[in-house]
Amino acid sequence: MNSNKRITTIIVGTGTCGLAAGARIVHDYFADKIAEEPEGSYRLKKTGCLGYCTMEPIVDVELSGWPRVSFGPVTLEGAELIWDMVSGGAELPRDIVLGTHADAEGIHELHDIPTLWETPFFRHQKRLVLKNSGIIDPESLDEYLESGGYRGLKRTVEMTPREVVDEVKESGLRGRGGAGFPTGLKWQFAHDAPGDQKYIICNADEGDPGAFMDRSILEGDPHAVIEGLAIAAYAIGASKGYIYCRAEYPLAIRRLTDAIEQAEEAGYLGDNILGTDFSFELLIKKGAGAFVCGEETALIASIEGKRGMPRPRPPYPAQSGLWGKPTNINNVETIANVPFILADGAEAFRKHGTEKSPGTKVFALAGKVKRSGLVEAPMGMTLKEIIFDIGGGVQGDKEFKAVQIGGPSGGCLPRELLDTRVDYDSLIEAGAMMGSGGMVVMDEDTCMVDVAKFFLEFTASESCGKCLPCREGVARLKETLNSIVKAHRDESPEESLLRFQGVTMMEELAGVIQDSAACGLGQTAPNPILSTLKYFRDEYDAHVFERRCPSGVCTALLEYYIDPELCTGCGLCVRKCPDDAILGEKRHPHYISTEKCISCGTCRQFCPFGAIKVR
Numbered sequence: 001m002n003s004n005k006r007i008t009t010i011i012v013g014t015g016t017c018g019l020a021a022g023a024r025i026v027h028d029y030f031a032d033k034i035a036e037e038p039e040g041s042y043r044l045k046k047t048g049c050l051g052y053c054t055m056e057p058i059v060d061v062e063l064s065g066w067p068r069v070s071f072g073p074v075t076l077e078g079a080e081l082i083w084d085m086v087s088g089g090a091e092l093p094r095d096i097v098l099g100t101h102a103d104a105e106g107i108h109e110l111h112d113i114p115t116l117w118e119t120p121f122f123r124h125q126k127r128l129v130l131k132n133s134g135i136i137d138p139e140s141l142d143e144y145l146e147s148g149g150y151r152g153l154k155r156t157v158e159m160t161p162r163e164v165v166d167e168v169k170e171s172g173l174r175g176r177g178g179a180g181f182p183t184g185l186k187w188q189f190a191h192d193a194p195g196d197q198k199y200i201i202c203n204a205d206e207g208d209p210g211a212f213m214d215r216s217i218l219e220g221d222p223h224a225v226i227e228g229l230a231i232a233a234y235a236i237g238a239s240k241g242y243i244y245c246r247a248e249y250p251l252a253i254r255r256l257t258d259a260i261e262q263a264e265e266a267g268y269l270g271d272n273i274l275g276t277d278f279s280f281e282l283l284i285k286k287g288a289g290a291f292v293c294g295e296e297t298a299l300i301a302s303i304e305g306k307r308g309m310p311r312p313r314p315p316y317p318a319q320s321g322l323w324g325k326p327t328n329i330n331n332v333e334t335i336a337n338v339p340f341i342l343a344d345g346a347e348a349f350r351k352h353g354t355e356k357s358p359g360t361k362v363f364a365l366a367g368k369v370k371r372s373g374l375v376e377a378p379m380g381m382t383l384k385e386i387i388f389d390i391g392g393g394v395q396g397d398k399e400f401k402a403v404q405i406g407g408p409s410g411g412c413l414p415r416e417l418l419d420t421r422v423d424y425d426s427l428i429e430a431g432a433m434m435g436s437g438g439m440v441v442m443d444e445d446t447c448m449v450d451v452a453k454f455f456l457e458f459t460a461s462e463s464c465g466k467c468l469p470c471r472e473g474v475a476r477l478k479e480t481l482n483s484i485v486k487a488h489r490d491e492s493p494e495e496s497l498l499r500f501q502g503v504t505m506m507e508e509l510a511g512v513i514q515d516s517a518a519c520g521l522g523q524t525a526p527n528p529i530l531s532t533l534k535y536f537r538d539e540y541d542a543h544v545f546e547r548r549c550p551s552g553v554c555t556a557l558l559e560y561y562i563d564p565e566l567c568t569g570c571g572l573c574v575r576k577c578p579d580d581a582i583l584g585e586k587r588h589p590h591y592i593s594t595e596k597c598i599s600c601g602t603c604r605q606f607c608p609f610g611a612i613k614v615r
Contacts, residue, residue, distance in 0.1 A: 008063060010030050010062075016251055022076075037087070047060070048220020067101050070116050071096045081096070126352055150268055173349065186330070190328040195326045198236055205287050207289070212364050217362075218249065225256070226263050236328050242322075243282065246286070260282055260284070290462065333437070352378045361376070383403060383420050394443045398445065405427065406433045410531075413430055446553070448536040451532065469522060485549070503544060510526030558599045559614065570587075581597040
């Protein structure tokens with residue numbers, strides 16, 4: 001490597017996912033090394049989540065004469081290699097290079113390194129909402145401005161509020177929180193509602209299992225959310241706003257707090273914004289983590305200091321929301337789209353996605369997928385393209401079985417539906433829904449009955465308990481699922497009847513809950529059951545009638561036995577069994593008492609001869 005090149009900046013991804021993977025250790029290592037060097041020789045910065053969570057911790061290097069280069073995953077050993085490169089002229093550590101941020105043609109050391117955006121994970125994405133995440137310093141207003149930040153707000157204050165509403169309506173932006181209601185129409189309702197005091201609320205109460213889109217946006221680009229909220233407030237005539245963020249997101253809250261202070265000092269928040277008559281105050285409200293507070297009216301009740309419970313609608317929040325005043329509520333991703341629309345225009349936004357679902361959607365791609373992380377895909381891309389082209393397919397090259405999309409409110413779609421386009425209407429037609437954007441991939445070893453049971457246990461525990469259909473109905477669904485995966489030993493007649501009637505009863509009860517629950521969370525709670533019944537009915541039949549879990553996941557239905565041809569009678573399994581269920585004489589084949597066996601699998605784990613089998 002040419003030793004006359006010097007480091008200008010080292011950038012460490014310090015979103016929550018990066019920190020969990022060890023980014024703090026890597027950051028501190030570079031900080032200690034830089035402290036030993038002459039002042040001004042090196043610069044160390046933090047950034048948010050780039051989205052490629054599989055490769056965290058990610059470190060970027062900006063070297064004089066080079067484009068920005070990304071490395072990952074960077075362990076402490078990798079950090080040492082990077083430091084040797086930038087400080088001592090050592091060779092480029094190619095094993096951990098992810099790519100360059102711009103074409104490196106003409107630079108010998110990088111001539112065969114692809115740009116980051118040409119790599120499989122990023123090649124098929126379109127980053128509108130995530131364009132700054134993992135790129136800029138989220139704690140720097142200057143870097144946000146350099147990336148084009150607050151251009152949308154500057155254009156906004158030159159328009160009338162109704163013109164801003166119409167621009168958003170023309171863009172076709174639909175709410176990214178789940179239902180996909182047209183954002184501009186929602187703004188119009190609040191704009192048209194009479195009242196001297198109006199409120200704007202950003203719903204950052206991200207509670208779906210496996211979802212982390214909102215958190216990453218808040219951590220990686222907080223000014224985009226602040227700008228979007230200021231634009232929305234101007235459009236509907238609100239003078240005060242709240243970001244309702246769950247307290248489990250301390251890093252997001254800290255960066256939001258700092259960004260709000262910066263925006264106030266620079267005149268993008270507060271009184272007479274950008275020298276106009278428009279004034280807007282923005283506050284943060286910490287939520288206690290109740291899933292139901294993701295519902296609009298429950299969220300409003302929580303801000304008011306009441307228990308977070310939904311209320312009947314109408315009146316809708318646009319007419320009577322926070323403290324009885326007209327209120328508009330959008331989630332983080334919806335708001336983060338707004339600056340782009342106002343800066344570049346509705347037509348620029350509509351160039352992406354489909355006619356009925358314009359723009360992009362951010363997904364938290366997780367589960368049994370090779371390349372997990374945050375994915376921002378144009379609306380209309382197929383599930384297959386997202387999972388296999390971007391995500392790299394299933395871990396261990398196992399068979400793809402299903403994808404859970406939309407969290408507890410969504411559904412599980414099988415292999416036959418991999419060509420389903422990811423837009424609001426197509427997903428509903430397939431038996432799922434967009435939801436907030438969780439996408440969990442499952443392989444051949446996944447039990448779909450167990451998946452439905454997991455989500456029902458979640459929704460049952462998170463039910464606010466206000467309405468009977470959700471409080472009692474979801475609890476009955478959970479009980480039925482538990483009876484289906486329960487071992488038949490010592491089963492009472494009542495339990496047997498419940499198990500055999502279970503599938504039919506669940507379908508009927510699910511329909512009742514959908515039709516009568518008080519809020520959208522209760523109404524969609526049965527979706528995981530209905531979708532798995534629709535596409536994986538054979539697995540339910542195996543559990544109910546054959547008392548067998550085809551995937552070998554439901555341990556209570558597993559039957560352990562000892563192959564006498566392989567058992568030497570060593571007695572190790574006898575000593576390890578927690579329930580004295582293994583019998584036999586020493587140095588003679590043993591056997592397992594099915595009456596005593598609790599199917600824990602401990603014996604199989606410790607058997608050195610592979611004599612213990614399961615069926």
